[in-house]
Amino acid sequence: MFDTFLISFRLRMTYKVNSFLHGLKSLPIIRRLLPASLYDHQGLKAAATIAALLGEFFGMFIWRLVYIGVMIVFPLGLLNDSDSYVPGFFHLLVFLTIIGMVLNNPLFEPTRDKYYAIFLLQMDARRYVVTDYGYYLVKLVIGFLISALLCGFLLGVPVWMCLLVPLFVASGKLTASGWTLRRWKKRGTLISEKIGGAKLVAAAALLLAAYVVPLFAGFLPLPVFFVLLALFLVCGTVSAVYLLRFDSYRKAYKEQFAENPALLGQVNTAxxxxxxxxxxxxxxxxxxxxxxxxxxxxxxxxxxxxxxxxxxxxxxxxxxxxxxxxxxxxxxxxxxxxxxxxxxxxxxxxxxxxxxxxxxxxxxxxxxxxxxxxxxxxxxxxxxxxxxxxxxxxxxxxxxxxxxxxxxxxxxxxxxxxxxxxxxxxxxxxxxxxxxxxxxxxxxxxxxxxxxxx
Structure with a gap:
């Protein structure tokens, strides 16, 4: 399993490095200064690799920190009421996490590195998907842990409650992934990561419940968060076991990539x-x-x-x-x-x-x-x-x-x-x-x- 992770990580980094070099060649002025054999230039490839690794590392913290700061800390700071910071923090966290479960769960996101690994390199689909999604969850937990501790300190949230934030988010993601797999296995419906009208309506309703409803009815009681946390932990554990035992990843991804023919072989994307x-x-x-x-x-x-x-x-x-x-x-x-x-x-x-x-x-x-x-x-x-x-x-x-x-x-x-x-x-x-x-x-x-x- 660890060997599979190393291969998938190297594949992801190689794809990012080549994408970075391709982006440099697309710039009007800079491309004239670059050597013709750009992809063979060891110095530029080393610099691009270092940049990709640094982006991978700092990306775990920066985007989650900005996310919590903009979506939670900033709105609560406008209230100028320190007594509402803790319940408001977890109220917003609950609804934003549910929105993330609906709109942003990358288990079946059809990306090129997944296509290369599963279909071109013929890697074991289950091993690859489990390690890749596990790596995503590890980054998610680390990023939200650091971000929750920093932002929680500003709002006066107890440390032990901040430690629950990454567990809540990760278990919510696992719950959504398990439900998606189960639904596909049972009904045979295609798993779609596209943001359609129904998802947008649901997200808009949840945003209104997160930011507007408290102006009239106050924040959710803290026990609601703990009940949802317990529910997500149980469902997330069951979903994790289901993800480990699921044996149709290749078929599921084949259906996903069928809706993205630009990724299937050499086709005319334009x-x-x-x-x-x-x-x-x-x-x-x-x-x-x-x-x-x-x-x-x-x-x-x-x-x-x-x-x-x-x-x-x-x-x-x-x-x-x-x-x-x-x-x-x-x-x-x-x-x-x-x-x-x-x-x-x-x-x-x-x-x-x-x-x-x-x-x-x-x-x-x-x-x-x-x-x-x-x-x-x-x-x-x-x-x-x-x-x-x-x-x-x-x-x-x-x-x-x-x-x-x-x-x-x-x-x-x-x-x-x-x-x-x-x-x-x-x-x-x-x-x-x-x-x-x-x-x-x-x-x-x-x-x-x-x-x-x-």
């Missing part, structure tokens, strides 16, 4: 992605008075309307619901309004990350490449500077409009929430807040499209 996009086209494009590049771009936008705007509409609806809930909360709970008001006074830099995250530029550029530029760039006229500039301008306008859909809701909701939560003695903030949000949205639209053209 053709597969292009075919996926074509299935979402709208052929009824109507009429237009535009000509030239403007008409060409308008035709593209009309045919891909659903593909380009679907996620933006969903984010817009979600942000509108959150804004409405917060406005109702500050009206019904005046005691919490001051905390939200203080947050709005200092949280504008945080919206930079939010606006980057909700930027829909990637979807537009992928659609442009696979359904337009990939073919059109073979024509010389399409590469003329005048044509490129006209298309860039038209595409930028479209991307700005798409990104302004959720940005407009946020820009309207922030000053309204500021007003309802107590207002401010600086009226200029009612103008700065929405303008800043809109400016960030436009900036990231330009940023994404410029990077695509570069």
């Amino acid at each position: 053709a597969i992605t292009q075919e996926t996009y074509r299935e979402k086209l709208e052929l009824d494009v109507g009429e237009s008075n535009k000509t030239g590049c403007a008409y060409f771009h308008e035709l593209f936008v009309r045919r891909h309307r659903k593909l380009l705007t679907r996620s933006a509409k969903r984010i817009t609806a979600f942000t509108a619901i959150i804004a409405a809930v917060l406005c109702i909360a500050v009206l019904l709970l005046p005691t919490e309004a001051s905390a939200i008001n203080r947050l709005l006074d200092t949280s504008l830099p945080m919206f930079l990350i939010l606006m980057y995250w909700i930027n829909r530029g990637r979807g537009l550029t992928e659609a442009l490449f696979f359904n337009c530029d990939h073919s059109m760039l073979t024509y010389r006229f399409f590469r003329q500077p005048k044509i490129l500039l006209q298309l860039f301008t038209a595409r930028l306008k479209t991307l700005v409009v798409i990104n302004l859909m959720p940005a407009a809701v946020i820009a309207a909701g922030l000053p309204l929430l500021l007003l309802l939560s107590g207002g401010t003695d600086q009226p200029v903030r009612y103008i700065v807040l929405p303008l800043s949000i809109l400016a960030m949205s436009v900036f990231f639209s330009v940023h994404t499209l410029v990077l695509y053209y570069l």
Whole structure:
């Protein structure tokens, strides 16, 4: 079993090193400075290996520490009530762990290193999966242990309770994995790691229960956490035994990789992605008075309307619901309004990350490449500077409009929430807040499209 772990670890590191070197060769300026035989250069490979090992080591702590700090410590700090830190800590931990069980359980995540090990190298599937998932759980336990101790110290959580955090999270992951395997074995349904609409709805409901419900009904009692911990430990132990005895990993992964044909042998990834996009086209494009590049771009936008705007509409609806809930909360709970008001006074830099995250530029550029530029760039006229500039301008306008859909809701909701939560003695903030949000949205639209053209 240990030999299997060493092979899988070396395979993972080799894949990360080669991916890092491939990324260097893709950079416009740096690739000119690199030697032609990059993958044979021992110095660069050694440096990339060290970077991969350091990333593997520090990744155990950094991301979990940021996760607990942003999702638990920061919201509790806004309450300014030390008596609620301990119950609030475990209240948020319970719901966030359940969300992680639903959305982030990598047992059957179809990655290239798993495909190489199970199908190309013909390794024993059960040994490989058990060691790989066991390594993931060890990193999870160590990372959450250190992060819980540090963040728990800031909130005054007893050390012995912090020691329970990694057990709770790891046993929850095991429980979800065992249930997934059992469901596949019993029903024969494909195990999917894709985040669909049902999962998003469940995650949104759990987030509301974690952050909004306590404003009205308080935090979960601590005994609930201990009951769930005991339940997860029992179910996790049973699931661990089931994972060790499960004998159909190869078949299960074969079904998973069947939905990701880009990983199965030498296939044309661009053709597969292009075919996926074509299935979402709208052929009824109507009429237009535009000509030239403007008409060409308008035709593209009309045919891909659903593909380009679907996620933006969903984010817009979600942000509108959150804004409405917060406005109702500050009206019904005046005691919490001051905390939200203080947050709005200092949280504008945080919206930079939010606006980057909700930027829909990637979807537009992928659609442009696979359904337009990939073919059109073979024509010389399409590469003329005048044509490129006209298309860039038209595409930028479209991307700005798409990104302004959720940005407009946020820009309207922030000053309204500021007003309802107590207002401010600086009226200029009612103008700065929405303008800043809109400016960030436009900036990231330009940023994404410029990077695509570069």
